[in-house]
Amino acid sequence: MIDLQIIPFAIISIIMIGSSIMVVKSKEVVHSAFHCVITMMGAAGLYVLLNAQFIAVVQILVYVGAIGVMILFAVMLTTRNQEVE
Amino acid sequence: MGIYEIIMDTLVFIFATNPFSPWIRGVLGGLVIGAVFAGALVMVYLERKFLGDMQSRIGPNRVGGRFGLLQLIADAIKLFTKEDIIPAKADKWLFIGAPIVALTSGFLMVAVIPFDYLYINGNYYAVAVSRMDISILYLEAVSGLAIFAIFMAGWGSSSKYAVLAAFRNVAKMIGYEIPMGISIISVAVMAHSLDIVEIVEAQSSIWFIIAQPLGFVVFFIALLADVGRIPFDQTEAEEELVAGWATEYSGMRWGLAFFAEYFHAVVASFMITLIFLGGWNGLPIVGNLYIPGIFWVIAKVIIVMMVFIWIRAALPRYRIDQVIDIGWKVLIPLALLNLVWSTIIGLMWA
Numbered sequence: 001m002i003d004l005q006i007i008p009f010a011i012i013s014i015i016m017i018g019s020s021i022m023v024v025k026s027k028e029v030v031h032s033a034f035h036c037v038i039t040m041m042g043a044a045g046l047y048v049l050l051n052a053q054f055i056a057v058v059q060i061l062v063y064v065g066a067i068g069v070m071i072l073f074a075v076m077l078t079t080r081n082q083e084v085e
Numbered sequence: 086m087g088i089y090e091i092i093m094d095t096l097v098f099i100f101a102t103n104p105f106s107p108w109i110r111g112v113l114g115g116l117v118i119g120a121v122f123a124g125a126l127v128m129v130y131l132e133r134k135f136l137g138d139m140q141s142r143i144g145p146n147r148v149g150g151r152f153g154l155l156q157l158i159a160d161a162i163k164l165f166t167k168e169d170i171i172p173a174k175a176d177k178w179l180f181i182g183a184p185i186v187a188l189t190s191g192f193l194m195v196a197v198i199p200f201d202y203l204y205i206n207g208n209y210y211a212v213a214v215s216r217m218d219i220s221i222l223y224l225e226a227v228s229g230l231a232i233f234a235i236f237m238a239g240w241g242s243s244s245k246y247a248v249l250a251a252f253r254n255v256a257k258m259i260g261y262e263i264p265m266g267i268s269i270i271s272v273a274v275m276a277h278s279l280d281i282v283e284i285v286e287a288q289s290s291i292w293f294i295i296a297q298p299l300g301f302v303v304f305f306i307a308l309l310a311d312v313g314r315i316p317f318d319q320t321e322a323e324e325e326l327v328a329g330w331a332t333e334y335s336g337m338r339w340g341l342a343f344f345a346e347y348f349h350a351v352v353a354s355f356m357i358t359l360i361f362l363g364g365w366n367g368l369p370i371v372g373n374l375y376i377p378g379i380f381w382v383i384a385k386v387i388i389v390m391m392v393f394i395w396i397r398a399a400l401p402r403y404r405i406d407q408v409i410d411i412g413w414k415v416l417i418p419l420a421l422l423n424l425v426w427s428t429i430i431g432l433m434w435a
C-alpha cells in the first residue's frame with residue numbers, strides 16, 4: 001500500500017509547478033504576481049506535509065503576507081500602458 | 086458535576102477518543118463556521134439597530150415584527166434574486182475570486198479559535214476545531230490573506246474607484262500589520278507561549294489588558310484598521326469612492342464581499358477577547374456561581390462587537406495620509422515600547 005501522503009504532495013506539486021510556469025508565461029504582470037503568491041503558498045503546504053508547521057506559518061507570514069504584498073505594491077506603482085494597446 | 090459537564094464529557098468521547106474523529110472534527114469545523122456566520126449575522130443586525138438608536142433613527146422595523154428581526158433574511162433573498170453583473174472590461178478570474186478569497190481567509194482563522202478549556206477525567210481539552218502549538222502566529226498569518234481579496238477585487242474590477250481603494254488598502258496594511266504583529270509578540274513573550282489556549286490560561290491571575298494596557302490600545306487600533314471599520318474604512322469611503330473596492334459588484338457576489346467583512350470583524354472580536362480580555366477566565370464578581378467558560382467568551386465577544394459599533398457611530402473617518410502617519414509614526418513606536426515593557430514584566434514574573 002502506497003503512502004497516502006503522496007496524494008496531497010502530488011496535488012500541491014502540480015499546482016506549484018503550474019503556477020510557477022504561469023509566473024513567467026502570463027501576459028499581465030498582476031497575474032504573474034498572483035501566481036507567484038500561489039507558488040509560495042504551495043511551498044507552505046509542502047512544509048506542513050513535512051510536519052514543520054512553524055516554518056509553514058512563517059512561510060505564509062513572510063513570503064505571502066510581506067513579500068507578496070510588496071510585489072503587488074510595486075506592480076501597483078508601475079504603469080499599465082501595455083494593456084491600452 | 087453539572088449537566089454542562091455531562092454534555093461535554095459525551096462530546097469529548099465523540100470527538101477525541103473515536104477512530105472517526107478526524108471526520109467528525111471536520112463536521113465540527115463546519116458547525117463552528119456556521120456559528121461564527123450566525124454571529125456575523127447578529128452583528129449586522131445589531132449594527133443596524135444600534136446605529137439607528139445612536140443616530141436618533143428607528144432602524145429596521147418593518148419585516149418580521151416591530152424589531153425587524155427578519156430584515157436580514159429579506160435582504161439575503163433580495164441579493165440572491167438580483168442579476169449578477171461582471172463588467173465587460175473586468176479581469177474575470179480576479180473579479181470572481183476576490184469574495185472567495187475574502188471568505189476563505191475568515192474561515193481559516195476560525196479553525197484555531199478555542200471556546201473553552203475543560204478539565205474532564207484528569208485531562209484538559211480545548212474546545213476548538215484544531216489545537217496548534219503556534220495558533221496565534223497562524224491567526225496573524227492567515228488574516229494577512231484578506232489583503233489579497235481586496236486587491237483582487239480592486240484590480241479586477243477595472244474601475245478607477247475600485248483601484249484607488251485597493252491602493253489605499255495595500256498602503257494601509259503594510260503599515261498596520263507591523264504594530265499588530267509586535268503587540269502579538271509582546272503577549273507571547275509575557276505568556277511564554279504561541280498557543281492561544283496557553284495565552285488565555287496565563288491570564289487566569291491577571292488579564293493582559295491590565296498587564297499591558299498600551300499593547301491593548303495598539304492592538305485594538307491596528308485590528309480596527311485590519312478589518313477596515315470606521316475610522317479606518319478609507320477602502321470603502323462612500324463620499325469619495327462610491328463603494329470602494331466593491332463598487333462594481335452586484336447581487337450575491339457583493340453580499341459575500343460585504344459579509345466577509347463582518348465575518349472578519351467577529352473573528353477580530355474573538356482575537357481581542359482571547360488575547361487581552363482573558364477569554365474564558367471569568368470575573369470574580371459572580372462569586373461561587375459556576376458559569377461555563379464558553380458563556381464568558383461569548384459575552385466578551387458581544388461586548389467587543391458593541392464597542393466596534395459604538396466607535397463607528399462616534400468617530401469620523403481619517404484621511405488616508407493621516408492613517409498612514411498614525412500607523413508608522415505613532416503605533417509602531419508605541420508597540421516597540423510595549424514590547425520592552427512586556428519583556429521586563431514577563432522576565433520578572435518568570
